[in-house]
Amino acid sequence: MPDPVAPATSAAPAPVRILPPEIHVGDAGSVRLTGAWDIRALETHAADIQRRLAKLPADAAHVWDLTGIQRLDHIGALIIWRAWRKTRPQNSRIRAEHELFFTTLATPKPDTSEPPVPWLLRTLITAGAWIPLVASHGRSFLVLLGQLVIDTLAMLRHPGLGPWREVSANIYRVGAQAMPITAAVGFLIGIVLSYLSSEQLRTFGAGSFIVNILGIGLIRELGPVLCAVLVAGRSGSAITAQLGVMRVTEELDALSVMGIPQTVRLVLPKVIALAIALPLLTLWTTSIALFGGALAAKAQLDISVLQFMTDLPGVVPAVNLSLGLGKGAVFGVLIALTACHFGLRIQPNTESLGTGTTSSVVSSITAVIVADAIIAVAFNNVGFS
Amino acid sequence: MRPATPMPELEDERTPVVQIRDLWTQFGSFVVHRGLDLDVMHGEVVSLVGGSGSGKTTLMRQVLALETPTRGEVKVFGIPVHSSSAATLKKIRKRWGVLFQEGALYSALSVYDNIALPLRELRAFDEDFIRDVVMLKLDMVDIERRHAVKMPADLSGGMVKRIALARALALEPELVFLDEPTAGLDPDRSESFVSLVHSLHRKLQLTVVMITHDLDTLVSLSDRIAVLVEGRVLANAPLNVVSKLDHPFVRNYFQGERGKRALSVAPPPRGTP
Numbered sequence: 070m071p072d073p074v075a076p077a078t079s080a081a082p083a084p085v086r087i088l089p090p091e092i093h094v095g096d097a098g099s100v101r102l103t104g105a106w107d108i109r110a111l112e113t114h115a116a117d118i119q120r121r122l123a124k125l126p127a128d129a130a131h132v133w134d135l136t137g138i139q140r141l142d143h144i145g146a147l148i149i150w151r152a153w154r155k156t157r158p159q160n161s162r163i164r165a166e167h168e169l170f171f172t173t174l175a176t177p178k179p180d181t182s183e184p185p186v187p188w189l190l191r192t193l194i195t196a197g198a199w200i201p202l203v204a205s206h207g208r209s210f211l212v213l214l215g216q217l218v219i220d221t222l223a224m225l226r227h228p229g230l231g232p233w234r235e236v237s238a239n240i241y242r243v244g245a246q247a248m249p250i251t252a253a254v255g256f257l258i259g260i261v262l263s264y265l266s267s268e269q270l271r272t273f274g275a276g277s278f279i280v281n282i283l284g285i286g287l288i289r290e291l292g293p294v295l296c297a298v299l300v301a302g303r304s305g306s307a308i309t310a311q312l313g314v315m316r317v318t319e320e321l322d323a324l325s326v327m328g329i330p331q332t333v334r335l336v337l338p339k340v341i342a343l344a345i346a347l348p349l350l351t352l353w354t355t356s357i358a359l360f361g362g363a364l365a366a367k368a369q370l371d372i373s374v375l376q377f378m379t380d381l382p383g384v385v386p387a388v389n390l391s392l393g394l395g396k397g398a399v400f401g402v403l404i405a406l407t408a409c410h411f412g413l414r415i416q417p418n419t420e421s422l423g424t425g426t427t428s429s430v431v432s433s434i435t436a437v438i439v440a441d442a443i444i445a446v447a448f449n450n451v452g453f454s
Numbered sequence: 455m456r457p458a459t460p461m462p463e464l465e466d467e468r469t470p471v472v473q474i475r476d477l478w479t480q481f482g483s484f485v486v487h488r489g490l491d492l493d494v495m496h497g498e499v500v501s502l503v504g505g506s507g508s509g510k511t512t513l514m515r516q517v518l519a520l521e522t523p524t525r526g527e528v529k530v531f532g533i534p535v536h537s538s539s540a541a542t543l544k545k546i547r548k549r550w551g552v553l554f555q556e557g558a559l560y561s562a563l564s565v566y567d568n569i570a571l572p573l574r575e576l577r578a579f580d581e582d583f584i585r586d587v588v589m590l591k592l593d594m595v596d597i598e599r600r601h602a603v604k605m606p607a608d609l610s611g612g613m614v615k616r617i618a619l620a621r622a623l624a625l626e627p628e629l630v631f632l633d634e635p636t637a638g639l640d641p642d643r644s645e646s647f648v649s650l651v652h653s654l655h656r657k658l659q660l661t662v663v664m665i666t667h668d669l670d671t672l673v674s675l676s677d678r679i680a681v682l683v684e685g686r687v688l689a690n691a692p693l694n695v696v697s698k699l700d701h702p703f704v705r706n707y708f709q710g711e712r713g714k715r716a717l718s719v720a721p722p723p724r725g726t727p
């Protein structure tokens with residue numbers, strides 16, 4: 070070792086020529102290995118070398134001469150060790166500094182892992198895995214809901230302690246910031262719907278009914294659902310990912326140990342915010358969609374925008390608007406709950422974060438549509454003149 | 455048959471493995487390194503010490519070409535890392551192994567797959583061989599084989615460290631960077647970590663650059679200690695020289711109660727009989 074005080078350059082050995090790994094088989098069953106047997110060299114030669122070593126007859130009479138090896142590491146030693154069928158041959162000559170590698174290999178740690186589950190059982194376990202999964206989803210959703218109710222009641226007794234700042238921040242994020250995109254989509258859908266319907270209505274000479282169709286269709290049905298689907302994709306995924314990352318970085322655990330309930334700080338503000346923001350957003354989207362529909366009706370059927378708007382209250386009972394906004398609130402709560410439910414279930418790894426976010430969006434859109442169908446049946450004789 | 459890449463024909467152990475010249479780092483108006491120089495020679499274990507926030511991790515990331523310094527040059531294996539082509543850099547990257555401060559195991563992969571990943575990427579070995587390599591590496595870092603199927607989230611902090619070390623060693627690196635290798639290990643494991651590095655060093659003439667706050671590890675492993683204060687390397691010398699330096703940081707570090715205790719059991723410098 071060079072004198073450690075001054076980085077000595079003279080004591081180190083002069084450059085040596087390093088050769089690729091080579092196997093020399095002698096006449097009397099002797100095998101001589103030379104060159105570099107390290108990963109850098111074997112990276113390109115491994116397949117070839119392993120094939121040639123495997124071809125050597127496996128009798129113990131071989132004399133192995135490893136003294137010609139210039140460089141050795143664990144990978145090289147392992148290749149030789151496997152060629153030896155994992156036992157040291159009687160006749161082998163190894164450089165002293167290379168002995169260590171083979172000592173390590175000759176003393177493996179015991180393998181205490183459990184034996185793999187048999188194939189049939191494993192298949193059955195995989196096939197039946199959805200039953201406990203659904204059960205555990207149901208259970209944790211119920212727990213979340215129950216906790217939320219308890220926390221809300223507790224909070225109502227001391228409303229001053231509620232997470233109002235978070236609520237307001239969430240309303241801004243999920244509501245105000247979603248206004249441009251919902252407006253653009255609503256406007257286009259209004260135009261498309263108006264074009265399609267006016268084409269049909271004109272053949273019956275019933276052009277003025279466009280106001281009824283667009284009015285009922287958009288206010289009661291399409292406005293809320295469209296808005297909910299957009300928000301589920303936009304904010305639902307964000308909520309799940311945020312909670313998931315908090316799980317990964319142990320922030321959720323940090324909240325727990327400080328005695329701050331997760332539902333109050335994280336879930337409740339989102340539920341309240343979406344319950345408030347989604348009806349407002351629905352109102353906004355529906356208005357823009359109606360405006361787009363009116364513009365298209367002017368182009369197709371020559372009904373002026375002013376006339377469209379004056380006719381609207383006459384043909385669409387006002388209860389439809391309440392129904393649409395009510396639906397918005399229900400969808401908002403559903404989206405927030407689903408997103409939080411999936412977010413809190415995320416395991417601390419990146420894979421789970423990805424699948425959790427996807428499932429969250431798919432489930433909340435499904436939940437919205439299912440709820441919409443139920444409401445449609447329940448209110449089927451309300452709001453039609 | 456893969457196209458044979460030219461062998462590294464000449465092995466010159468006299469060029470420094472890591473060479474840093476006049477390195478400056480600035481985050482906004484906050485200067486971290488002010489003209490820092492550092493050499494690490496072949497086969498040395500160099501420990502980087504310095505106060506919290508003195509820029510050790512940043513320096514390591516710059517040497518690893520993860521960050522670019524404001525000014526200055528970093529050469530690894532004689533190749534400038536910040537001005538080389540991607541292909542050259544890729545060759546260097548196969549020759550070093552890194553243990554990050556937090557382990558940085560891929561959370562979506564099992565322990566086994568984490569260690570197998572770099573080996574599979576080489577596309578030189580079959581799965582059966584890779585299995586043997588992974589088991590060997592697990593043995594080396596003292597992880598029982600039954601933990602191989604676990605996911606990183608289900609491991610203790612100390613296990614994460616050791617498995618990350620096994621992954622760093624997967625490609626038999628010539629140069630190893632260790633950021634806080636013994637933080638979070640129990641004293642017994644720290645001890646076995648020290649003996650692992652010792653034995654690797656003996657077997658492979660490994661060069662090690664280590665960031666550590668653990669005085670016992672520092673004392674028992676380092677050939678040289680580089681002290682990072684005020685944005686420069688104050689000294690890069692063996693323990694017995696560094697511990698006698700007259701500088702407030704060094705005085706607090708080595709001549710405090712803990713420092714004295716660790717130094718009192720220090721072995722004689724390695725290499726001297």
Ligand SMILES: Nc1ncnc2c1ncn2[C@@H]1O[C@H](COP(=O)(O)OP(=O)(O)OP(=O)(O)O)[C@@H](O)[C@H]1O
Pocket residue numbers: 481486504505506507508509510511512513
């Ligand atoms: N991307 C960045 N932007 C701004 N400042 C940074 C950035 N990265 C690091 N710093 C600052 O540079 C300094 C050095 O950080 P570094 O992580 O290298 O410290 P360290 O020596 O590793 O400390 P420790 O021993 O606590 O790990 C710190 O003050 C840190 O705040």
Ligand SMILES: [Mg+2]
Pocket residue numbers: 510511512555
């Ligand atoms: Mg650090």
